[in-house]
Amino acid sequence: MENLKTVFYNLPDQKVLEAEKELDFMVWQPDQRYLVLGRSNEAIKSLIAESVDNDNIKVLKRPSGGEAVLLSPNMLVIALKVPLTMVKKAHDVFVIANNIIKEALAKEGIQNITSRGISDICIGEQKILGSAIFKKPDSVFYHAVLNVSEDVNLIDHYLQYPKREPDYRKGRNHLAFVSSLHKESYLIDINKFKSRIQSEFVDSFIHSHKIL
Numbered sequence: 001m002e003n004l005k006t007v008f009y010n011l012p013d014q015k016v017l018e019a020e021k022e023l024d025f026m027v028w029q030p031d032q033r034y035l036v037l038g039r040s041n042e043a044i045k046s047l048i049a050e051s052v053d054n055d056n057i058k059v060l061k062r063p064s065g066g067e068a069v070l071l072s073p074n075m076l077v078i079a080l081k082v083p084l085t086m087v088k089k090a091h092d093v094f095v096i097a098n099n100i101i102k103e104a105l106a107k108e109g110i111q112n113i114t115s116r117g118i119s120d121i122c123i124g125e126q127k128i129l130g131s132a133i134f135k136k137p138d139s140v141f142y143h144a145v146l147n148v149s150e151d152v153n154l155i156d157h158y159l160q161y162p163k164r165e166p167d168y169r170k171g172r173n174h175l176a177f178v179s180s181l182h183k184e185s186y187l188i189d190i191n192k193f194k195s196r197i198q199s200e201f202v203d204s205f206i207h208s209h210k211i212l
Contacts, residue, residue, distance in 0.1 A: 004043040004052055009036065009062040011071075013079035017063070017134070017141045022083040025201045027194050030071040035059045035158055038066040038132065051157050064143065066132035067162040074150035074180075076194055079143040080201070093133055093140045094119040101129065101144065104200040108193060110186050117166030121146075125168065126179035148190045149182035 012028045035057050037046055043059055046068040052059065071077065080097050087093060098121055102113050105121075114122045121129035121144075131144035156174040169177050181188055 004047060004049055004059060006037060006043055006059045006061045009060045011036075011060070011077075013077055013143050016079045016081050017136075019081065021081070022139065023081065023086070023205065025078070025080045027076060027078050027197050027201070029076055029190065029194060030073055032073065033057050033154075034071040035068060036071060037061045037068045039063060039134075040065065041068050045163065046160055048158055048160055055158075057158065062132070062134075062143075064132035064134040064141065066130065067164060068159055069130060069145050070150070070155050070158055071145060072150045072154070074148055074190070076146045076148060076190065076197070077143060078146065078197060078201075079141070081139050081141050083139050087140065090133060090135045090140045091118075093142045094131060097142050097144065098129075098131065100200050100204050101146070101197060104193070104197045107196065107200075108186065108188055110181065110184075116168045119144075120166065122168075123179060123181075123184045126184065127177055128179055128181060128184070147178065147180040148188065148193065149180050152178045152180065152183065 013026050016024045016026045035047055035052065037043060037059065039062065047059065078101060082093050098115060098119060102121060105113050110123065112124050114124065116122045119131045120127050129144050129146045131142060134141045152175055155178055159174060161173065
């Protein structure tokens with residue numbers, strides 16, 4: 001149970017949250033496995049204690065909402081900070097960021113991309129990306145996790161069934177609900193796709209005359 005002790009979220013995209021820039025973004029690949037709790041999560045209720053203890057996985061708590069997630073080197077994390085002057089309401093950042101990611105996915109030839117729940121991206125009914133936001137006095141911080149090739153069994157190994165779920169989940173367990181690009185037969189290269197997402201974010205803001 002000792003490993004369920006959480007530490008402050010100090011992963012690379014924390015730099016985006018704390019940056020002096022009003023508008024900033026980052027796409028990064030975790031260097032190892034992490035378990036990250038949402039702001040209101042408790043480790044004992046969100047994680048499978050035996051698995052965390054046996055595998056000695058670091059547990060962190062992020063400032064944003066949402067449920068606990070697994071991060072791994074087979075995933076990409078996309079972070080964006082947007083000034084409140086750019087949006088009518090904080091929730092708009094979900095739409096802005098997810099549309100950019102969906103455009104990048106479409107350019108890779110990925111089909112049947114859908115937006116589901118509050119801020120998920122799916123292939124059909126299978127979730128491949130979840131996201132959360134944190135509102136600051138002058139900006140909104142968004143970060144999302146895209147499952148490129150991680151085995152869904154690993155997610156099921158560490159995460160309990162969440163206390164909150166979107167309607168479209170319909171009671172499905174992790175194995176039936178979550179997928180990856182590779183599992184859906186899109187065998188993309190994670191490093192090349194990381195570059196594509198970065199380019200999409202740059203192009204989107206340059207075209208709207210915003211400077212990163």
